Amino acid sequence: MMAEQERPPRLRKPSWLRRKLPTGPVYEQVRSLIKSGALHTVCQEAKCPNQWECFSSRTATFLIMGSRCTRRCRFCAVEHGPLEPPDPQEPAKVADAAKALGLRYVVVTSVTRDDLPDGGASVFAATIRAIRGRIPDGQVEVLIPDFQGDAEALRTVVEARPDVLNHNLETVPRLYPAVRPEAEYQRSLKLLSRAKALDCSLPTKSGLMLGLGESSEEIRDSLQDLLAAGCRLLTLGQYLQPSTHHLPVERFVPPDEFARWRDIALEMGFSQVASGPFVRSSYHARDLYLHA
Template sequence: MSGRITNSNPKTGRRKCLFVSFEVSPYQEVWRLQKQVLEAKIQRWLDEDVIFLLEHEPVFTLGRRGNRDNLLIPEEFLAEQGIDVVHVERGGDITYHGPGQLVAYPISDLRRTASGVVEFVERLEEVMIRVAADFGVHAERNAKNRGVWVGPKKLGSIGIAIRHGITYHGLALNIRNSLEPFSWINPCGLQNTMMTSISIESGRMIDMEEARASMSRHLEEVFSIRLKSVNPRVLRHRLGVCRKRKPDWLRIRLPSGPVFSKTRALLTETGLHTVCDEALCPNRGKCFSEGTATFLILGDRCTRNCRFCAVKKGSPLPPDPDEPARVARAASTMGLEYVVVTSVTRDDLPDGGAREFCQVVHEIRQTMPEAGIELLVPDFQGNEEAIDSVVSAGPHVLNHNVETVPRLYRDVRPKAVYQRSLELLARIKAGSKDVVAKSGLMLGLGEEEYEVEKVLEDLLEAGCDVLTLGQYLQPSSQHVRVQRYLRPEEFDKWRDKALCMGFKAVASGPFVRSSYKARELYQNAIGQI
């Protein structure tokens, strides 16, 4: 047993750490819970560190810089076995988890423990070395590769991620699990690496409850903590309460004032809808108070069922032939110099509502020749003729939001197709070099940073000029949950990154929405084109 790390503090003086023990559990379920705990700690809703101890159902996980070439068998074979390959944000390459392997996930604030990353990783290794020693197995570190080894054979692995100084993911120690799945990969990206287990090295089948007890004890000793057992159900309830709290930077004043009242009255009199109201935009009070609004055409009922959107769903009425003219008159009465128009999605119409968008552009041009025009359009179900007609209408900006990362489409916007949205944006530039192409994403739905970065790369490749990034806010309990609230400085970071990547103009902040500072973004963009 290594003597590198020792802790002699009396147990009564140790920090309390919540300890959550699971049965054999699906990987993605526990991964999601890890990220919820992480977010609660980042937002300072949860003070204690937390450790998960469990076994996983069979799964392969690929670290953030992992290479799929290290998966040596077809994924179709794994699918037949019911085994997923999950791309995660931890360090390291590919590894396998399954029943009989003991996994510990410490979600720990390194700033409070005054530990560096290297020391933290060494402590994880020390825990595994001590557990092995309890069963008569001499394990040790390897000078070249992290984890713990018995001679040339690897016994335990480490892969962590860190956000805002808080660790998650952790260690995996082979106790009595099948080693065959490791032969289907280059474990941790290492070729010709043999794996072993404590049961093989000790010559006896180790009881998992004994292994859990041993690891719990050594986690307390090595990290100088006092574990307090918490039922997973209790933890989930506590996190659910946390998620209902909005951070201070998301608190806004209620709208008021004469301009707000005048704008509201005008919209009511003209019978026009706004996305500000229908989508419960957090900026509507500010915009109405400044005499601006984003017009919503083609009714107030959407034919799709996106789980993030507050717009009403159902069977819409036929298009109102007078609506384009009323939009133009209202925009003129409001004295707008820049008009933003969007619509509900109308999959019931052959062209998806493209004709009505063209008519709106025509009416605004007739009424307000000098006004800037921005259209936020649906995907028209990929109808190229419909897309081309809207481009040809000549708006200054044509916006189509991808909304989130492709992995989340099935849960967040099930009837949309990510590639179809990219093709629409590419068609804008193919149809007119003069039209500014724009798109946007909501953050906080459970996306990972590398996924957002890949979407930004895809948008640039499609010819997107302008980008908006905003915080997703759950409209009601019936909508998809907020997974995390990004701090304002995180949005600043994404703005700077997007500009460095090549976007001409970027708005990024908690309250940013598609039409946020639309005119200013357009002016910034044309100055760069």
């Protein structure tokens, strides 16, 4: 590991990335509900900068199958370590929490579980069914891992009929060895293509982090790859370094540049685009879906 004195200095956050953190009784109520249910959220585990805003608005992205991941992506704050078997009661617990929060649009993601035979696809399917049982008129978006390219695992999730299937590219192909060393760019694209082949009516969604050293041409190429894979919902956000042990930020992208990328992506053929410094995969996910 790079010695402390050899680490490059962290870039100072610009003014547009500084914000007041909304807290209060609603925020505490949501946090308490998640804790009492022994649940996890990607908001907390991945140190999402929108956690306080979303909790205060009674929204959260549920993180299933534990809080530890089998992979060591160099951009992600989710911990790596000893894994426990999935809790068989977790789908029901997530559904109960979503009901208690009064959610009508529920986003579910997971850690990557390469240790499980189906990568956890059956747990996603069970969670979708449990939420539908508790909130019959609700919508469910899933943000899934790549299941190591397992086509049957993907089929299991698609046949549970989520309203949106999300899988992030995260970055451009040149940066995969540094950013996502255990993932494959083409495997992620193939997953999105297969999802559309399994159900052409299923909206698919993906996202990129900017600020890792990608070029404008590389961003355009990746957007074109997503369109070719049938993806029409897109998120673009600023990469933020979770700790000194993660990849440094190469550049802070100004808000007006994010706005230009939104216009470019819409012109290229995406139906809905969320693009901004604080945008994350599930940020205002319901709005993106409803206006698709």
